[in-house]
Structures are given as C-alpha cells and as structure tokens.
Amino acid sequence: MVITETDRLVLRPFELSDLDALTPILADPEVMRFSVSGPWSRERTLRFLQGCVADYAEERWGFGLWAVVHKRDAQLIGYCGLSRFADVDGVAEVEIGFRLAPEYWGRGLATEAVRAVRDYAFEHLGMRRLISMIEPENSRSIRVAEKAGMVREKEIWKWGRPVLVYAVFAGPSPM
Numbered sequence: 001m002v003i004t005e006t007d008r009l010v011l012r013p014f015e016l017s018d019l020d021a022l023t024p025i026l027a028d029p030e031v032m033r034f035s036v037s038g039p040w041s042r043e044r045t046l047r048f049l050q051g052c053v054a055d056y057a058e059e060r061w062g063f064g065l066w067a068v069v070h071k072r073d074a075q076l077i078g079y080c081g082l083s084r085f086a087d088v089d090g091v092a093e094v095e096i097g098f099r100l101a102p103e104y105w106g107r108g109l110a111t112e113a114v115r116a117v118r119d120y121a122f123e124h125l126g127m128r129r130l131i132s133m134i135e136p137e138n139s140r141s142i143r144v145a146e147k148a149g150m151v152r153e154k155e156i157w158k159w160g161r162p163v164l165v166y167a168v169f170a171g172p173s174p175m
C-alpha cells in the first residue's frame with residue numbers, strides 16, 4: 001500500500017518487519033541530536049513501530065508516521081508523516097515529523113517528503129492546518145519547514161526547552 005509518492009520517494013505504512021532497517025537510523029546520534037530521548041535502542045524502535053501501526057487504525061488516528069522509501073533501490077531511508085498532539089500551547093495540533101538517514105541528507109529528499117505529506121493531509125485527510133515543532137538550533141529542519149511553505153508562528157516551552165512552532169494552512173498557493 002502506498003500513502004503518497006514523489007519523483008524519488010514512496011511513502012508507505014510501516015510494518016514491524018522494518019525494524020532491521022529503521023534501527024540503525026534512529027540509533028544514529030546525528031539523526032537524534034535534537035531528540036529529548038537521544039539515540040534509540042532496537043527495543044525503543046520496535047515500540048515506535050508498534051505505535052505507528054496502531055495509529056494507522058481508523059478507530060485511532062487513521063494516519064501516522066510513514067516509512068520513506070527511496071525508489072532507486074527500494075531502501076528504507078527514514079520516516080515522514082503525521083502525529084497528533086493533544087496540547088501544544090493549549091491547542092490540539094497535527095504535526096509533520098521527519099527524520100532521514102544522514103547519508104541521504106542534502107539532496108532535497110526531506111523537503112520532497114514533507115511537501116507530499118502536507119499535500120496528502122490537506123487533499124485526502126481534510127486537514128486545514130499542520131505544524132512542525134523544531135528546536136531553534138535545528139537549522140536544517142527549519143529550512144525544510146520553510147521550503148514546505150511553513151511559517152514561524154511562535155516560540156513555546158515544550159519538553160523542558162524552547163521550541164519553535166512552524167505552521168502551514170490549506171489554501172491557495174502552497175509552495
């Protein structure tokens with residue numbers, strides 16, 4: 001099953017059998033540099049995959065964080081997708097989240113994935129607003145958010161530290 005695709009990428013639901021491919025990505029200190037939890041163990045990544053699979057169920061969210069697969073060699077290179085947050089500065093929000101393996105950075109792939117997820121959320125899920133919460137020092141992610149048409153809205157306190165909220169709205173002329 002394909003959620004959405006771009007010129008170079010396919011986004012599909014995760015399966016538990018993705019554990020071997022995803023574990024080294026989420027265990028990489030560079031990938032997890034801005035994560036409060038730091039690099040993840042194989043067991044933590046398994047819990048993540050179980051959570052994603054549960055989120056896809058219609059009786060739960062009906063969406064979630066999806067596997068990003070490079071079409072060139074069918075390699076799993078990270079994740080990009082949607083998460084619900086019950087309380088972001090007092091408001092329920094849906095966030096676009098993204099993490100890719102470092103060997104794929106700097107080629108526009110995250111931007112491609114984020115734009116595709118944004119369009120899928122607006123066109124197929126009927127969402128009207130999406131956010132990304134990004135640490136102020138995470139310049140690469142800020143750039144990706146900007147290239148996906150997201151605009152800095154506010155700085156909030158979350159996970160015990162300042163976080164920037166970038167937002168994009170459904171409507172005419174997304175970038």
Ligand SMILES: CC(C)(COP(=O)(O)OP(=O)(O)OC[C@H]1O[C@@H](n2cnc3c(N)ncnc32)[C@H](O)[C@@H]1OP(=O)(O)O)[C@@H](O)C(=O)NCCC(=O)NCCS
Pocket residue numbers: 030031032033034098099100101104105106107108109110111112132133134135138139140141143144
């Ligand atoms: C953030 C991440 C997904 C970006 O992936 P990517 O495929 O390299 O992103 P893109 O190539 O689409 O775009 C990266 C942009 O950042 C820019 N960039 C790269 N290094 C940078 C730096 N040190 N400072 C500022 N901008 C930088 C690139 O030049 C590019 O912008 P440009 O197209 O205007 O030149 C990837 O670095 C990652 O997985 N990081 C760790 C996980 C993470 O922080 N996730 C986000 C949590 S909010």
